[in-house]
Amino acid sequence: MQRDKFLKEIENLNHPNETLVPTHCSYCAMQCGMNLRVNTSTNKIIGVEPRYDWPVTLGKMCPKGVTAYQQTNHEDRLLKPLIRDDASLKGTKEGFREATWDEAYDLIVKRFKELQQNYGKDSLSVYGGVSMTNEKCYLTGKFARVALQTRYIDYNGRFCMASAAGGINRSLGVDRGSTLPWTDIHETDCLFLAGSNTAECHPTSMFRIWAVQERGGYLIIADPRETPIARRADVHLDLRPGTDLALANGILHLLIENGHVDEEFVKNHTNGFEETKQVVKEFTPEYTSQITGVAPEKIIRAAELYGKAPNAIVLFARGIEQQVKGVDNVSAYINMALVTGNIGRPKAGVGTITGQGNGQGGREHGQKADALPGYRKIANPQHVKEIAEVWGIKPEEMPEAGVSAYEMFGLMEQKTIRSLYLLCSNPVVSAPNSNYVRKMLKQLDFMVCVDFFLSESAEYADVVLPTTTWAEDEGTTTNVEGRVIKINRAQKPLGESKPDWQIQVELAERLGRGKYFSHLKTSKDIFDELRRASKGGNADYYGVTWEKIEKQNGVFWPCKSEDDPGTPHMFLDKKFYHPDGKAKIFALPYTPPAEEPDEEYPLRLTTGRVVYHYLSGNQTRRIQFLKDMSPEPFVEVHPDTAQKYNISHEEKVRLFTRRGEVIYKVKITEAIRKDTVFVPYHWDFERAANILTNPALDPISRMPEFKACAAEIEKIEVKKVQ
Template sequence: MAKLPVSADEIIKVFGPHKHYPEKGAVRVNIQNPDEIVKTHCCFCGLQCGIKLKKKNNKVVGFEPWKEFPFNEGRLCPKGVQRYMQDNHPDRLLSPYKRVEGKGFVPIEWDEAYDAVIKEIRRIQDTYGKNAFAMLSGVSLSNEKSYMVGKFARVALKTANLDYNGRLCMVSAGAGNKKSFGMDRSSNSWADLAHAEVIIVTGANVSECFPVLTYKIWEARDNGAKVIVIDPREIPLARTADLHLPLRPGTDSALTNTMLKVMIDNDWLDHDFIDNHTSGFEEAAEAVKECTLEWGEKVTGVPADLIYKAAEMWGKAKTSFLMHARGIEHHSKGVMNVCSCINLVLATGRIGKPYCGYGTITGQGNGQGGREHGHKCDQLPGNRDIENPEHRKFVADVWGIKEEDLPGKGLSAYEIIEAINRGEIKGLLSICFNPLVSLPNNNNVREALEKLEFYAGIDFFLSETLRHADIILAGSLQEEEEGTTTSAEGRVIRIHAVVDPPGKAKKDSEILMELARRLGEGDKFNYANSEETFNELRVASRGSAADYYGISYERIEKNLGVFWPCPSEDHPGTPRLWEDKKFNTPDKRAHFNPTPYRNPMEMPDEEYPVILTTGRVVSQYLSGSQTRRIGKLVDLYPEPLLELHPKMASQYGIQQNDLVKVSTRRGTGLFPANIVETIREDTVFLPYHWGGVNSANQLTNDALDPVSKIPEFKACACKLENTGRQKSKDSAELAILSRDIQY
């Protein structure tokens, strides 16, 4: 029998109505005389901007700029300015809850919650095997908690099936970086942007998703840099760029392959670097030999003269920086797209030098550190390979277990959902992951959640996914526990505990350690504090590709962050990689990778003639569980809008604010039209921060990259139907209340 989500009415009985905060008439705390002002970092996005949080009566009540922190120098985006509002929010989970049939969620004590979770873990694993219980984690967690989750799943749960929501974010970049450089990190501190002559930004809506980074690019432009933006939409950065290449979604590697072909034909290459410090150039050149300008224009939709101009600007520059984000990575060929970008960097030899580099813009708060220390299905701490016997032995020794007792490679995040639907996985524990909103084809995800025999989740707000839980464990916000995160640059920074978790909520690490103790492995999780956990992480990463051994809390505080790799306590850290031209590959050379082009898995056709792509907006973050609760951010963008070009709108008779039915082979949604000239005529765009009837991911394709297992969020085929109705003023709120998915 299917286990349906707790209904909206039942949730309101227990929790009260969902609130945007602050409400009119809300009691305001006097922030003029805070008890303390604490230096820490923003919880949103991989930039991890420095911020000072004001504390009053054990509550975060405001913020101040932290001008001394070197990356953002006090600058914050709209989300950063409002991030303090989630502390003491009326929707905070303040105790554990259990599902009671007919009553919804009922608050319980911690002992009852722990006992229920342990009982079900043991029952399911005794009945179906260890791997029948899975865990899904999130990279909003600190490095310490990411490390602990990886250890907890392998040592306490003893399951191979652990993965994380970075699977939806950085894994294509990570795999491409490893293939090319043997290391998964941006090559430089982004201070090097300032004097780059040419900057390529591809698949990254920097101005909305990473606004503070825009300043770094503007600084370079003020110094004379030329900026090339590659994106299907005329995003804000494109409006001031020297060159905008509005390619057809899913054709990224066709464009970069054509650029490489132009560079080869015109000999805009660094032959000394290619000959002495790389391998595989001939194979990469062979793969692009048919990628003529005419072919590139036909496939990408970008005029041939613009492709040539971009190749010329890049090829002739003396210094340059290439940056990308999810726009090229959210594809079933995301790794290939990443490698094709890296090929452009290697062909010019502009890496490992001042003002020359390559960077992957990390989307989630600890997307960099979270993918280094062990809650990926194929990874151990230090970005070690879980299938490498030497790596397994090293980590097993640190953890005090036998190598043969360490589980092997498990399933990735979406593969776990598929395994639940096949009946192979029966139980699930999640922490800070909202797959019902963030995974593609989420009707399939909902079906899986309803099939689980047991589901428990650790979180601080009741997400759409947690409405399917049997037990909810009230966890902590970033500012409620000490730790570290790693920024998109590779800078390890300190997160400070500003306040304690409210009510009966607990620190995430305390919950994990208590579950481990009750599973009989408490001696391996006996950490007195976060610093002890970090010190064990340092040892577990020693000698690895992501070596943190020389980084300590004291050094981070003293230097406002330390760049890894940092192999010893007297090592200064590494803001700029590969200055010695010795890459982290077995032959110490950077590797060109051939990137033969193929189309996305789903192309427009007669039945579904329009291309759908998805992304973010400036005021919302990921699945929206945090930002959709903050009133000023909701006011900026209260509901998902369907962006389409005036010519497409005219073709379908669509007016501004008309409700448009959007259908794919996986689902159907209804969205108000936003008619703009800043998008391709053959493409529509939806932001993905909402669930239920507002969900873009009920439409997206769950095809996976064969290497990274990342889904193809950025390109699928859809059809449009004008309903002839306009949205009402209350349509956003009605959409939230209209279905038992959100409340």
């Protein structure tokens, strides 16, 4: 059946009623280039082809990318607004009825106004996401602060990119996720990859990573698991989850001791080296090994390879970032680059491997609780004045900073927040301690969800508004490198669905705030306003235009004027974004994870992705091929640990932490530490890994500690039939 379907699609490749629409994938921040195949007579997307002109991935696509188009015309698509008439059924698929847009809008406006009249402006909240375009992310921030006039807005990047943003900004003065273009990676001499299962999470990067070794360079991997990329590494630093800071300090100790410091660079372009030198003095290979569990000789070898490399790149991802010291971890790895002078030139630098499609742009233009467009800060009166002028409001009308995504649930518990406008996110699955999150959503007075599928979180809503998929709208995203690119519309919106930005403009009108939004008729109108709003900010997009994006195949920010081609390599002038122009080397004493193993919970639980699914799985679990290839979650257990618990491969066990328990099938593998278990997090409700994870927050980024908590396994005894 699948073969026949494939052959039929091949026959249609040159069909006269078919056109190709160049665009980019909807999933991770590789934003792989693709051409969507559209039947012009039916206005339906029918397939996909890779784009070989896209310089980042050169025609490469992963299993998610080649099936992404199938979500647009999927049978589960929401085609009309839904209203729940029975509040007792919140948290289920039941109790909804179809409604008109007018009826849905009227109800939303009525309830929003009632709640704000009774409990104040800040009784409303907005929870966004960064799989949306820059235009939508920008408008969501404006919608919260100008249309709803609430301080409470945050986004799901808080669970993904916040620690990277905090660490990079703190060390370098500006948060652009990568200081160099991805096309430099295969030309470096040493690639140090920390906390990234790249082969599964960003597989279209792998051809560049393998090329490092093929050219005679070296690959170093820091990961508790022997992932596919770790198996090919020259050094695999198999550390205990949550001990990355000690490992980075140990590497830095050896770089200093063995004379790999770029003295001139450190003296002229950094601050903080002497203090840091004193802190890392105790992190000998032996001491570092005691904390991390990594053999001393591996630590020594990794430092030697990195330190001697003419050019070296450090990349990191969620493994080091989703911790209570995620910001410190990021700064600690950046310390390695700063001390050796591996930054501010081609083939050398640092970067975070962004998880969500617009994880970079989505955090730059106003969705974060404390941020305004262009990476301005609400705490800065001048920044507020600049954005208020663009928006046409008085500076004193700008709401104060709110709180982070997880902290919003605490305010729901306190009844400070009584309503939620949720879009492009599924916190019931993606937030830590998810049983608590479900309870908070259920007790809300009123909840609106904007989505194209009825997600697990949408089941808690009172009104669900049908939005479009990425292929039914146009706009820009900013990929893993900081390159602004263009998403093109391939199909008209299905059913009565509308783009998120259009919904917000129409709601603003009904809320009596239309004069601030009515001029925004198209995505391009919004982007042009975003350009003006970002002008002069750290994330300056003013010189980026849709026309320039098409001409250059993307534009790297900062891009400050229309004749500016953009900035592929950051800091070539060795001027960092701190007031004195210098980068900061941070002295970072080691602290353990918020929750260490003990007698009751002797194991370490860590979580992550598999190649066939994306984030909460709301999209990918509906695609039959992806579901067939990875139908259910599992818990990885080392053979020695399995023997200790008397459990076998594919046997079901109870995995539990202080927050809850989940039953999983066991996957026995030598690719994991004996003291650690791993669970992928893409599944719903009773199978959700985040039932177990720890909501302890990084003090700076407010990122939860998804990657390390104490756990225990319990064998499920099967009763014998008499």
